[in-house]
Amino acid sequence: MKTKHFLSTLLVACLLSFTAQAANISNHDIKMRVSAMNTEEKQQRSEAIRLRVEEIKNMDMSQLTTAEKKEIKAEMKMMRKEAKAIGGGGIYISLAGVIIIILVLILIL
Numbered sequence: 001m002k003t004k005h006f007l008s009t010l011l012v013a014c015l016l017s018f019t020a021q022a023a024n025i026s027n028h029d030i031k032m033r034v035s036a037m038n039t040e041e042k043q044q045r046s047e048a049i050r051l052r053v054e055e056i057k058n059m060d061m062s063q064l065t066t067a068e069k070k071e072i073k074a075e076m077k078m079m080r081k082e083a084k085a086i087g088g089g090g091i092y093i094s095l096a097g098v099i100i101i102i103l104v105l106i107l108i109l
Helices: 002-023 027-035 039-057 066-087 095-108
Strands: none
Touching: 027 066, 039 066
16 A cells, blocks of 8 residues: 555655646747747647647546646646747737827828
């Protein structure tokens, strides 16, 4: 009984250390890895991320332990960062910028 408890505790500790290492991957590391990919590899990776996210959404989370839930959460964060790096990020305009653009267009027209 003690060995089972010890082995299960050791397994959880290993999983948590792996999760901590995965969480320490910085945005710079992810961007460097994505910049080394060609367009076909980016499409394949984004499809793999999409499928994994759908798989996680369809999982029954009530039967998972707390450690497993934390591991899935860390994996989702890392995939979100990678997906943003693949997608390019987009262009964001602040509300003040939109108002200024509208005022300039009204003055011109």
